[in-house]
Amino acid sequence: MKNLVKLAAVVAAPALMIATPAAAQDSESYVIGLSGSVDSNCELIPEGSGTFAVDMLNVGNQGSLTILYSCNSPYTVSLESANGGMEHQESGGAVNIDYDVEASFLGIGIGATTTNSATMQGSPVVIVTDNDWSNILTNGGTRTGNLDLSFDSLSEYAVAGTYEDELTITLAANY
Template sequence: MNIILKAASAAIAIMGVSGTAMADKTAQTTYSNGLPTNVLGFNVAAFGFEALDLGSRYRQSSSTTANTETASTTVANSFTLTGVVTKDCSFYGGGQTGHTINLGVIGVRTGNNDNVSIAFNQRDAVTANVNSATAGCNTDNIVTIAKANGSDGLKNFTPGSYDSNQFTDRIPYAVNASWTGVAAGSTAAGTTQNLAVAFNQGTNALTGGAWRSAFNMDVNAPSQSKGLVAGTYSDTITVTLAVI
């Protein structure tokens, strides 16, 4: 008689558990005789069935160490970027900050047929213009225009002697400047800003927000009611853009 032995295959699954859950660690020994490990308080297993040569034996064991800390399913980090833009004002003046505008000969009535009441009077208004294509400040600022001679305007510093009822040694003038900007405290679209220094003023200023545009300045010195004493007439206009 033939005896056929069939051996059943055993599938062993090894599983690891992530996260906060922990699987039981394996520590198992099984003997084929099925004897208990403890009989009447006597630890039979302590003597070992293998030493008693009783049946077969199967053992399994495992060892693992838990996470160092509680696992997280989501982690987020934030990154703040920071930098500084320096305050600045610019005014293109052709590569220089000092300029001389030569008015040439300020014409007076020199005709011998003019009435005595207008002889030597200034013939026409004196005008000048300054225009910079690039000017402005990148923060709140104040634009100031100042005449060095104040309300005297163009002045003759060596007039000599003259009849003050008939002649003068100064030519008052007005300044009108304009650019595109905004009023202080505004974040609206830029509009035309105007700054004027009147004939009787020496200086004036305007505060506003950040702006960049062309800057235009007109100077107007109308004809005087008195004759002009001969000599050189001059004044200095200073335009200052300053951050606040």
């Protein structure tokens, strides 16, 4: 009899678990979608426009210009020449003295690039690329550059008249 009671208890325990309904839990939720944005911000110093008198008889270093730049996104710095060189105005551009722009970190040769004005005529030439996603305070640099005239033939040198070009330095976000 004791065995029969034990057997009945062993069979009844699982039956109680199956027969007992689970207590239903009441639950509700509210989902909030969050969004935000930060506008692109690139800074180039100096900015705007300026003028520089090129010594058309000097084949050496014409001086230097230091630019500072920074962006809160990946960026490029590029150079573009309007005329592809110092265009002789009286000849309608028949004489065009190309020039090289040498640029490096603070003028000490680190990350140096040299670009010719004929190469960058109408098509910007990238001199710096930075692919970092950083804030504007840490994602920048400097370049110091100088301009050297390049007389390709003796017939170009010292032709009387006025010369013009427009060199554009562009800092652009890349995303």
